[in-house]
Amino acid sequence: MTSGPIGLDLAEVSKANVPQLTDVPAAPGPINEKNEKHLIIPDESSPSVSDEKDAFPDADGKEYPTPEEVETLRRVCGTVPWSAYTIAFVELCERFSYYGTTVVFVNFIQNPLPEGSTTGESGTDGQSGALGLGQRASTGLSTFNSMWAYCMPLLGAYMADQYWGRYKTIQISIGIALVGHIILIIATIPSVIAHPHGAVAAFSIGLIIFGVGVGGFKPNVSPLIAEQYEAKNPKQYIKIQKSGERTIVDPVMTVSRIYMYFYLMINLGALAGQIGMVYAEKYVGFWLSFVLPTAMFLCCPVVMFLMRNKYARRPPTGSVLAKALKLWGLAMKGRWSIDPIRTVKNLRADDFWEHVKPSHLGQNKPAWMTFDDIWVDEVRRGLKACTVFLWYPVYWLAYNQMINNMISQAATMELHGAPNDLINNIDPIALVIFIPIFDIVVYPGLERMGIRFTPLKKIAWGFASASASMIAACVTQYYIYKLGACGDHPSSEDCESPAPINVWVQTIPYLLIAFSEIFASITGLEYAFTKAPKNMRSVVTSVFLFMSAISYAIGEAFVSLSADPLLIWNYGVIAVLAAIGGTGFWAAHHKLDKQEDKMNFIPESSFKGRKLSYGGQAA
16 A cells, blocks of 8 residues: 655755645634634745745745755754643543543452452452452453454544544544443442442443543544644744754644643543552542543533634545545556565555546546545555554554553562552653653754654654563563462462562563653654645544554454463563564665655645535535
8 A cells, every 4th residue: 555755856845835825724713614714825926945045934924944954954843832732631631531440440350349348449458359250351351442442433533534523523422431431330339249240231331332432532632632733833934043043843843742742641641540540449449430530531521612712623524535545446456466566566656646646647537536636645645654554553562461461460469558550650650751851852862963763763663662561571470470489370369479579670661661652652643643634634543543453453362371371471472573563664664764754745735525624615
């Protein structure tokens, strides 16, 4: 699904920075599905940067870079609009509710009710539990929950791009998730826990409804936050620093910063939810650890409603996904071969997309081809992003160990009064600490040194860090088996003494996982936003999220390794797979890395879909 290099030189990249005759939002406030105003900016008669020696200012006084400046000037971030922070707060509340609820799933499913307890609370020295179904059942159900929640973004994205728009889809999804929350609360009522079969049934129904709501929320909130900046600053422009240095304010770098702090807010919410709910579970009961996240989740619709007229919003544009698939099918005609190597070469041919552009087909173009040549380039770029995402299931396979097996691993070590499902909060704590360090120190430092740490390079480093994390977990498991009194069965009910290893040794794998998220997970959201056609951003983001679902499905095959005495093999195999995946990823995409600027600054297509967008004409 890839093709040859995108045919843009530096002059064209620079020209793309100058406002073209396209529909661009004038300001965040009035731009939404009901009030489709737009700003028409200078047309093609305006002087082009690529035709002039010096950059020229537009009507707003912004100066755009020349081709030489695009190549040589240092790039800096722009100012993040305040409306983006309110969306980040909504995400914080949603992640508090999600992680606060799911963090106690393992104990709720795996461990039996403590003696004398009706709510699952255990006190300081006991182990919380409710259903007593064992580790494999807890791993299987928690994996299903995660897989389901990351399958649903495909549906949520389709509904947003085609029918409802991102804002409305988010609000509807919040309502669905609230229903799921309420059913999960019912499953934790003491009188329901007393009948395990009924509790399991209610819990399972709640999981399914909860996952539908989460799936509709996730692929739409992340594009919405970045669009708040793009609405006012869609192109690169020159900024003179106080030192007199000429720099380029880069929308891509700014979007990267937005997603960095968006992810920080995710982890602040996750951190507060997880820490608070494991103590609520341990000292009060599971019902409280499900009620409090639901209460926090109620902040989401309130903030979204109050800000409804302040957000920049792109309306739904209709059947663009169908057109994109038809376009790819047309491009594939005559390129299939029984020889898979020949087929791959045909897919990568330089003319793969050129021969299906409307200008090339002329009068022979099909009736459904109502778009322009630029939209073909946008689709090509979006599909390239999807091929990048195809490597992510291997990465997520390593990441997912911290939400099930590593929680169980902690229970077999010396806890010193800490709940076993508290330790994995090292990950969000590390992210909250290191995200600002990477944003303020590491990434700008690399830029000053002339090192372009591009998205694909970050992703490759993310794979390496994830592999190192699994190696650390594997070594820890080896010493649990070696030093523990129960040998290679420390999780058995008959084992009463933990391995003589302090549980905080898990800091090493959790720190490495946190670094991998900064490199790979945050960058994946950024890559989906910057590479997707603007009227398919939710869909491309959902493809990125769907890779997690595929990973969880693969993880089901590892359930048989998720028990003693096979856990060393579990972590070791996943470490090897992550290392191989990272190597294969870079080998497959290192040439694409060189096209980063060319892909980012393809001019925006005038094709909007079957519905009006920002005052533009329906196609």
